[in-house]
Amino acid sequence: MRPVIVALPIADRQVSYRFYQDGLGWMAEGEPAEDGVPEPLRFALNEGMGIMLVPTGGFGWVIGDREVAPRGHSECVVNFDAGSDEGVDELMRRAHEAGAELVTKPGPQPWGYAGAFADPDGHVWMVTSGR
Template identity: 45%
Template structure:
């Protein structure tokens, strides 16, 4: 029996709500979900990635609360997953990697042809790794 997901929610720990919101608005242009709280940031901070995917950025303490005592957050700088985003052209890969670097993220591997396609590897300000690739 297969599961029919109505949507996928990805939750990542962050250090600062305001800077994380600005980073994801400025680099990816994702649409925020919900009304702004007193600090001008929706609570919880969520972005609509596409019709079925939501990215939630949760302060580390809050995500630790959700995980409970059975599991600790990974130490800062540790990547437990790689988020992937497909774009249409090599130029879009290069442009997005440049925006990420200019907005306080890091380019970990410059855009280039790899055995699996044209791709760049980048990190957001909290160290979450994004692989940006041409999707065929």
């Protein structure tokens, strides 16, 4: 089975690159383009999933005449399993320090432990523990 790649529209490649690589500590794949950012801008989250960050204008060839959801409107929530409650707290802390908006503070939920943040483009990430 091949990995699933979730493509997310972004406004600024440099901002997104710094947020995910420097802020969250995820390693971008590929060789740097002229702007110093790998093209395409992809991060492997695990063996089965990755994200590709695509400038909003580049979405047109895929979505046709549909519009990209404006900031503050979420069409999906990306869920990342941090493996433990401490892992949730750590990733949420790193995201916040890197400039993420905390959507939901990390803490116990009726179904487990989780928190949520919005990246620089407003994409919501729910971070859960593996319990």
